[in-house]
Amino acid sequence: MSKPSRWVCALMLLLSMPVVWADDAPASAASTAAAPAATEAPAAAAAAPAGPTEPVLVGADKISAGDTAWMLTSTALVLMMTIPGLALFYAGMVRKKNILATLMQSFACTCIVTILWWVIGYSWAFTPGNGFIGGSTRWLMNGMAFVHGDTENKLTVSHLALTIPETVYAMFQMTFAIITPALITGAFAERMKFSALLIFMSVWSLVVYAPIAHMVWEPTGWLNLKGVLDYAGGTVVHINAGIAALASCLVIGKRTGYGKEAMPPHNLSLTFIGASLLWVGWFGFNAGSAVAADGRAGMAMLATQMATAAAALGWMFAEWISKGKPSVLGIASGAVAGLVAITPASGFVGPTAAVIIGLVAGVICYVAATSLKHALGYDDSLDAFGVHGIGGIVGALLTGVFASKEISGSEGSVVTQLWGVGTTVVYGFILSYVILLVIDKTIGLRVSEEREREGLDISLHGESLE
Amino acid sequence: MKLITAIIKPFKLDDVRKAISDVGVQGVTVTEVRGFGRQRGHTEIYRGAEYMVEFIPKTKIEVAVIDALVDPVIDAIAKSAQTGKVGDGKIFVSDLAHVVRIRTGERDEGAI
Numbered sequence: 180m181s182k183p184s185r186w187v188c189a190l191m192l193l194l195s196m197p198v199v200w201a202d203d204a205p206a207s208a209a210s211t212a213a214a215p216a217a218t219e220a221p222a223a224a225a226a227a228p229a230g231p232t233e234p235v236l237v238g239a240d241k242i243s244a245g246d247t248a249w250m251l252t253s254t255a256l257v258l259m260m261t262i263p264g265l266a267l268f269y270a271g272m273v274r275k276k277n278i279l280a281t282l283m284q285s286f287a288c289t290c291i292v293t294i295l296w297w298v299i300g301y302s303w304a305f306t307p308g309n310g311f312i313g314g315s316t317r318w319l320m321n322g323m324a325f326v327h328g329d330t331e332n333k334l335t336v337s338h339l340a341l342t343i344p345e346t347v348y349a350m351f352q353m354t355f356a357i358i359t360p361a362l363i364t365g366a367f368a369e370r371m372k373f374s375a376l377l378i379f380m381s382v383w384s385l386v387v388y389a390p391i392a393h394m395v396w397e398p399t400g401w402l403n404l405k406g407v408l409d410y411a412g413g414t415v416v417h418i419n420a421g422i423a424a425l426a427s428c429l430v431i432g433k434r435t436g437y438g439k440e441a442m443p444p445h446n447l448s449l450t451f452i453g454a455s456l457l458w459v460g461w462f463g464f465n466a467g468s469a470v471a472a473d474g475r476a477g478m479a480m481l482a483t484q485m486a487t488a489a490a491a492l493g494w495m496f497a498e499w500i501s502k503g504k505p506s507v508l509g510i511a512s513g514a515v516a517g518l519v520a521i522t523p524a525s526g527f528v529g530p531t532a533a534v535i536i537g538l539v540a541g542v543i544c545y546v547a548a549t550s551l552k553h554a555l556g557y558d559d560s561l562d563a564f565g566v567h568g569i570g571g572i573v574g575a576l577l578t579g580v581f582a583s584k585e586i587s588g589s590e591g592s593v594v595t596q597l598w599g600v601g602t603t604v605v606y607g608f609i610l611s612y613v614i615l616l617v618i619d620k621t622i623g624l625r626v627s628e629e630r631e632r633e634g635l636d637i638s639l640h641g642e643s644l645e
Numbered sequence: 646m647k648l649i650t651a652i653i654k655p656f657k658l659d660d661v662r663k664a665i666s667d668v669g670v671q672g673v674t675v676t677e678v679r680g681f682g683r684q685r686g687h688t689e690i691y692r693g694a695e696y697m698v699e700f701i702p703k704t705k706i707e708v709a710v711i712d713a714l715v716d717p718v719i720d721a722i723a724k725s726a727q728t729g730k731v732g733d734g735k736i737f738v739s740d741l742a743h744v745v746r747i748r749t750g751e752r753d754e755g756a757i
Binding site: 272443548 | 690691692697
């Protein structure tokens with residue numbers, strides 16, 4: 180067998196793995212799923228005594244207008260985080276010749292993950308299956324319904340969100356699935372082939388994101404059963420994207436001229452606008468993760484604001500003290516680090532704990548992005564690992580420290596949180612590394628040096644900014 | 646006839662324009678330029694990565710003048726562009742062989 184075709188076979192094998200797991204699943208999962216679901220959330224049990232363990236058809240009178248209104252809003256806010264928020268945040272930090280290519284990466288990611296979420300992503304993540312991956316019952320969103328009736332309308336709801344239509348829940352979760360691979364693009368900015376990027380995102384979204392989301396959030400997921408707390412995706416989104424980012428910059432290598440030529444950000448005002456849009460959009464991300472317009476959503480929103488401000492100040496003062504000037508890029512990066520760190524904790528902690536989490540994350544991420552990166556020598560171009568990976572880990576562990584039973588009904592444990600962090604780091608790193616390596620050995624990850632020097636805008640997209 | 650070329654701090658442009666108008670200059674060409682002199686560059690820091698910016702932005706003005714105006718214009722520029730700090734710029738004076746006003750075809754002093 181020739182070398183390239185061997186790699187293609189390996190890729191296909193990899194892609195088929197989750198299907199195999201999914202097919203094995205139902206028998207063992209069905210028996211284990213019922214027990215935890217019954218004891219899990221008292222609130223959910225009260226709302227629906229039967230405690231459905233899979234998406235069910237209900238009458239329209241079971242839907243809460245308030246919850247649905249907030250979740251429609253949150254969904255739009257989270258989509259805004261990726262386009263244009265993250266796209267601008269990253270685009271401002273690259274050199275002028277790569278701005279359009281960087282914007283393009285987030286936009287294309289939005290489109291491609293949307294389609295994949297419809298094909299199978301949603302089903303693998305949020306329907307019951309085994310401990311690692313969900314089933315395939317919602318393939319092509321099959322069975323997700325709204326039925327107009329003569330006397331009463333009927334619609335499906337997810338077992339994870341009983342008061343809003345399943346369509347809204349699937350859309351809300353889709354926006355999370357979109358932003359996660361888009362975050363990784365910060366690691367390999369300014370040098371990745373667009374074709375390789377599309378393949379990487381597609382495969383990663385299905386074999387890394389969907390299983391991790393399932394393990395952590397779906398009631399049959401093993402990390403969920405273990406009691407790992409992740410309110411809005413600190414583990415599923417940020418550690419997951421961060422560790423994939425680290426794998427990316429190790430496999431793809433440094434930018435041509437890194438360390439020898441100056442690569443200053445071209446337009447930090449774009450970065451500033453992007454960071455601000457991320458901050459506002461994050462209220463949908465965190466307060467939306469209550470999946471309800473209720474008191475816990477309010478507490479999550481408050482915690483988000485406090486942690487973000489504290490982290491922005493933490494980064495700013497750390498930089499001011501050690502480098503002599505408080506920079507715009509610094510305060511904006513600190514805000515994002517705070518948003519990342521409070522993501523798993525929001526909904527479990529109060530405002531005081533949020534301030535502490537933010538401050539710690541701001542300072543630690545500052546060190547990670549400025550010193551750790553240079554000490555270890557990898558080129559994580561826009562600090563996707565330094566901010567999302569490190570910030571996510573800090574947030575996940577501190578959630579274990581500060582989780583308040585009064586707010587959430589759950590006890591936190593650092594040891595339990597470590598299971599979530601460890602699983603995601605190991606699974607995410609290995610899978611990401613292998614996917615990238617396979618792409619590199621087949622079609623190649625990087626553009627040629629000549630194209631890289633010319634800039635990706637012209638060489639990949641035939642356009643340029645003047 | 647002389648061509649007076651001055652490199653000045655960008656924020657001094659309005660002051661210089663007013664000063665040379667006052668001594669009778671009718672036209673000037675302005676260009677945004679970069680360069681270094683004794684001021685050297687400055688350091689920029691982005692997430693811990695330090696970049697030496699060696700060429701800093703300046704404004705170049707070019708004025709063509711008749712001989713009688715050379716000294717008044719030089720004085721006007723030197724006075725209006727001065728802050729007393731390093732980086733105020735320089736004035737270069739060179740001979741000007743010919744001048745043509747394109748609209749009318751006038752030449753030399755009549756064209757200035």
